Amino acid sequence: MEVNDYHVSPTELQQLEKRGYNQDLLPKDETKRNMDAKNYFTLWMGSIHNIPNYTAVGGFLFLGLSPLNVMLALIISAVVVAGFMTVNGVVGSRFGIPFAMHLRSTYGNVGAKLPGFLRGCVAAIAWFGLQNYTGSLALLILIGKIWPGFLELGGDTMILGISIPGLIAFTAFWLLNVAIGFGGGNILNKFTAILTPLIYIVFGGMAIWAFTVAGGMGPILSYDTVGVTRSIHPLFGYLMVINSVLAVWAAPGASVSDFTQNAKSTKQQAVGQTLGLVIGYAIFAIFSVVILIGGSIHYDIQEWNVLNIIDRWDNFPAIILAMAVFLLTTISTNATGNIIPAAYQLTALFPKKINYKKGVLIASIISFVIMPWKLMENADSIFIFLNTIGAVLGPVAGVMLTHYFFVNKQQIDLDKLYMDPTKNNKNNQYHGINRQAYIATIVALLLSLSGQFISSLKMISDISWLVGFAAASIIYLGLQKFSTKTND
Template identity: 75%
Template sequence: MENQDYQITEEELQRFRKRGYNDDLLPKPLSKRMMGKLNYFTLWMGSVHNIPNYTAVGGFLFLGLSPINIMLALVLSALAVALFMTFNGRAGSKYGIPFAIHLRSTYGDVGAKLPGFLRGCVAAIAWFGLQNYTGSLALLILIGKIWPGFLTFGGDTKILGISLPGLTAFTIFWVVNMLIGLGGGKILNKFTAILSPLIYIVFGGMAIWAIRVAGGIGPILSYNVAGAAHNISPVFVYFMIMNSVLAVWAAPGASVSDFTQNAKSTKDQTVGQIASLLVGYGIFAFSSVAILIGGSIHYGIQEWNILNIVDRWENSFAIIIAMLVFLLTTVSTNATGNIIPAAYQLCALFPKKIDYKKGVLLASIISFLIMPWKLMENSASIFIFLNTIGAVLGPVAGTMIAHYYFVEKQIIDLDQLYMDQKADNQHNVYKGLDKSAYVATVVALVICLSGHFIPALKIISDISWLAGFASAFCMYLLLRKMLKKNESERTAN
């Protein structure tokens, strides 16, 4: 089938370069797009297996659904994520444009700063801190196996709510990630091909171990979680799980054009991403539930944190291998998915005062000050974090998709989008701030966050990404319709 994506000409690229755009912002010509179906298939499969995802599943087990329903909910959630990623990525794959330019097409060149800040700073810095903390937990266990005395360092002394060994491990891992961020993190992509298979070997082995020690798959599927909630509608629990999984992918989903701009075709990114997420989450759904419940059965104590299960193993070599995989996965995804976007966004917001390296340092310091260890104190705290991220980025995603499919109807004027900043852009549709997009995003954001402060609206915060996406989507289209009607009336008069 012939590729129907837009083929940018060299003449257009030269014209945009003369207007001051560097190669990072220019549309990618089809000749330079090297990612096919297989590339996208392997892109996300390794990212599914991270500590926060396993921690979230531990929380899901307390929502009252049976283990098999948890697995099914995760697979359905993966389908929702796949559709979100592929649909929001079509502007990137059709025109070869990155996230920053995709945002401009929706919000205007001035209006794009707010959603860019929400994705690049708020979400990225928060995730950077959380990933650093979860990685430091793996590092703490690893150090403890090599140097047991380290775990008793400082006794019961706590600083900012964390033990001295915990704070030391966090600081070490934080510094490592910050240094990699300063270097750009490009070297990490070189071992992704090795890391991804290693992840599945390790977690596949852990699932087999869990089934064996639990006495088979039967006891795992029939396990009843003590203390699980039974006053929540099972249908609503499905929505809560779907919302949490979407919140995990809210940041890369919003900026997915940074990945799909390299697609050989829209079909390639669509088939590859859907297959990647469905297969990845299918395996994750089974392995996560099996490991957490199997480990709980084996050790006679309910455990929602996978690291605590690994720490109970008797084989030190197996513990070290598992923790190294956790560390490598965290470093890889943290640098490219969190600290680098945060640094670039800070550069974009304060170009005269902050360069890339200063952006990395500032984002890293902020991620430390928010004390991310508070986000994993119990099985409920991870929900609060995910729901907050969902509230922040759900409205952005809803506005972007509504604009591209129902306002622009998948047609972008690149000549206007890559405007000459020195020229008169008074009649440029992408100039300034799109008030409808801005109002829809901000109002939806306030609605979603209100559930954290108004008890009667808690139900909204429990499905914050879904609520934010839907409310911004509908509100934006309604505002656009009202604006178009007012313009028609003024023209008629």
């Protein structure tokens, strides 16, 4: 059944506003839906080239997959992610509603609080802190190149597990990210439009350098990774890569309506996101493998931290430029995927007390207090973090998509969704808790997390997002059919 985009009228918007909803939660009218395919194309392309993504590629090479297979797995992953982002963004682009209201349409006005908290407060704030820390490592190297004595400040003194130079770099980078967060989507659109071309110029240059010093593509594709300890079937290796990439996008993918609510049309966001993610990841797949392996061949040391490769260069201007671009890409990723969704969700959880800017401030403070440098104390930390995020948000995504397309048949009643708190809403379909959705989410969540605690189920944790998504979808559909038969 074809469903056309719905644009709320000024009269409807005034009625909804009178019910006490702030501007951040109200559906966007036609005047505010100004993002076209070009905006969505550039929105995510810059977010792909960040430090944790490069670190993850180094981990993929340790799975036993060949460099070519890693590239192919990344491209396939991009197609899957693009499909997920586009399809889950349909609700926002068709009705102009943000993620918080998308959740309400699935879980109910009370039920939406838990999945909203998981995405907006747990995943987003943790990711915001982690991205700030990885970005601060690049800033630390950058400052150290300009002012070597900075790295000696405080000697061996550690504060809360981090050196004084490290803490200064983290705080400075954190403040910069907070400032971008306050600017919101409008600042971000201008920021990404300038940044995206710069990203591909710089990283293209890095790839050409690595290709040259490695002696061409032959040595790179035939590179034998030392230290591979896991023997896995190549097909499962592909699934692990796909799952990890999905986990990277699990948080922005779940709340993508916060961005697609501003789309001029569903077609615009679908075309823009698909092309941006697939083309962006295809380029990233080649660049990342070539840079990491080419650098390892050149320096005769297996080095999967792209920052360490850059730090070994003897060209000072090139180091400054590359580090600066990494800092900018981290800011772009942090804004789109973390701080903006976190602020929106805090607004949704406490609409009478918190607006968008207060949400940014609260989320930012929490991200500092949790000491994200502790999340990166060993080499496996990033993968444990990704698998946990995937396990938490995969079930939520599964229920959201299943509910909208198969249960609601792509229909949403905005008048009922934005219920009047002064009236009796007990018979409102969006009131209270959608119990079937809750049961499916919790059961799938426990299943996808089981591999973290039961060694015999370790395989599940390696594909936690996929397991959680599939399990939640199947369980929810089953409960819906059972409920319908019981009512009959």
